[in-house]
Amino acid sequence: MSTEPTFAMQRWRLALHEAAHGIVGRLLADDGLGVGAAISTAGPGRCWCPMPDNPLLAALVFAAGPAGEALAASHAPPDEPPDARQSEAADGLLAEVLTAEKSGAELKAPDDTATVAAFAGRFSAERVQWNGLYLTMLNAARALVEDHSAEIVALARRLFREGLCVHRSATGVEENAQ
Ligand SMILES: [Zn+2]
Numbered sequence: 001m002s003t004e005p006t007f008a009m010q011r012w013r014l015a016l017h018e019a020a021h022g023i024v025g026r027l028l029a030d031d032g033l034g035v036g037a038a039i040s041t042a043g044p045g046r047c048w049c050p051m052p053d054n055p056l057l058a059a060l061v062f063a064a065g066p067a068g069e070a071l072a073a074s075h076a077p078p079d080e081p082p083d084a085r086q087s088e089a090a091d092g093l094l095a096e097v098l099t100a101e102k103s104g105a106e107l108k109a110p111d112d113t114a115t116v117a118a119f120a121g122r123f124s125a126e127r128v129q130w131n132g133l134y135l136t137m138l139n140a141a142r143a144l145v146e147d148h149s150a151e152i153v154a155l156a157r158r159l160f161r162e163g164l165c166v167h168r169s170a171t172g173v174e175e176n177a178q
Contacts, residue, residue, distance in 0.1 A: 020068020
């Protein structure tokens with residue numbers, strides 16, 4: 001029996017990953033502009049979300065991505081397949097964005113935990129403190145993701161189906177991302 005993740009499960013994990021960045025980013029630094037996220041059929045994803053000025057809070061937004069993926073263990077992907085037309089449009093847009101950025105950094109899965117580790121290292125020179133801060137941030141991100149899992153899953157479901165979506169904040173026009 002193959003243990004390869006299916007296309008649906010890979011796409012679902014990516015959708016949860018980007019949705020978690022977005023919802024946690026908005027939670028920690030709501031700028032009233034909402035959250036945009038995109039995933040492509042080929043794999044890479046992108047999230048545009050408010051980022052806190054405080055670097056430790058910003059690290060939580062990075063750590064939220066991998067924490068969001070863990071929700072795949074308790075939330076099944078949507079039954080209906082992605083909308084082919086919308087997904088194709090999202091693929092095209094995301095490819096343009098990534099090319100424009102020219103960094104190529106997100107063409108493979110972004111290593112968010114490495115980013116969080118870099119933050120932790122900057123704030124504690126001692127190795128023991130570093131480990132403690134790093135694990136504290138990962139655990140705090142997991143707790144935030146659990147507390148807001150309903151909103152993250154709702155955004156991820158839409159992202160899974162459409163490939164690209166914008167989620168407004170409570171005062172915005174697209175509050176209900178179902
Ligand atoms: Zn990420």
